[in-house]
Amino acid sequence: ITINMLYATIIVATTFFFILMGGSLVTSASSTSPLSIPDLSEWQGSLTASEVKKLKSEVPFVILRVQYGSGYKDLDFSHNAALCKKYGLKYGVYSxxxxxSPSDAKVEAKDLYERGINASFYVNDYEQQTVTSGTTNTATVDWYKELHKLAPHKRILFYSYNSFAQEYASTAMKDYDGYWLADYTSVQPTGIDYYLWQYTDNWYTSALGQYVDASKEHLKNTSWFLSSRPISYKKVVYPSKNGYDIWNNLMFTSHGGVTITGKHQYYEARYYYNHYNGRKYYSIYKNNKWIGYVNAKSMTTLKSGLMSQTIKIIKKNQIIWGNLFFTQKLANTSNYYNDLFSVKYYYNHPNGSVYYSLYNGNKWVGYVNKNNVTVK
Incomplete structure (x- = not known):
């Protein structure tokens, strides 16, 4: 990424290391100042294995250029990306x-995805007005929509300097998952929402022995960039192992307790994240209250058993539930007293009760406690 702007050199020296313990990744930093993140292209040359290994200990991740428009593929991207993958250096990519035009924007987005398919996140580097057919905002939104369709669980960022972005893509950039702001100043910009700040084109990386463009995280952390978006799950889970950490964030810097097995120890796993450390984490809730993040390996998902029976409601004033986290009441059994329903599935719930999934023909009615019905 190249922009002819005023810059000041800022060199940030911090230590960032990872410790794997107790089934969880613990991250520690020696300073509150974020690490510099280089973006690299063929201008920095073909990397060596030694350089990539050194970069891995120097930066949290890198951002690699894939193409200059669709027609020009970066000469060193494939080689550099392969080395990053081999040695575990995470990377995002940009075009x-x-x-x-809008249709041309879709082509560029698709090409970026196909050429950088193993990337942790994607960036539309838009800093040169080239749209001649349709509106720039429409084209920039269509770029996002195309890539989001191809990579629905990865972050997609918009990059530019603010004056250009506001003039040409002020509406479109709001559709993106985040803004990467280019502003080569010694004082961090305020009054703008952005998640990466490219603050210099003259940061010295000792791993490569040269000066490069560099950015800092702002408002979001490394996990946000490198891990998946939240993926809807909405299932009952319960601890299968004691002592697994429950975290308040996915950088694992704030502890929220540990898992405990036993009756009534169950949660709603509303979302899960494919974390960049290679593990899956559930975002768990209890009675609509968020509890934290927990390693999926420590939890068991409640599964259904097949059943084909006709039942009759025999108790009044009992709840028919819309879910098995018991946060949604659909009806009262008094409304269906002595009525017949078919049961297609049953659940041995971790609260100690059995629940039937009721149907009236093909219409689902809800979940009812087995003790409130009799089998015909």
């Missing part, structure tokens, strides 16, 4: 955008 220097030259699209001329």
């Amino acid at each position: 220097y955008s030259l699209y001329t």
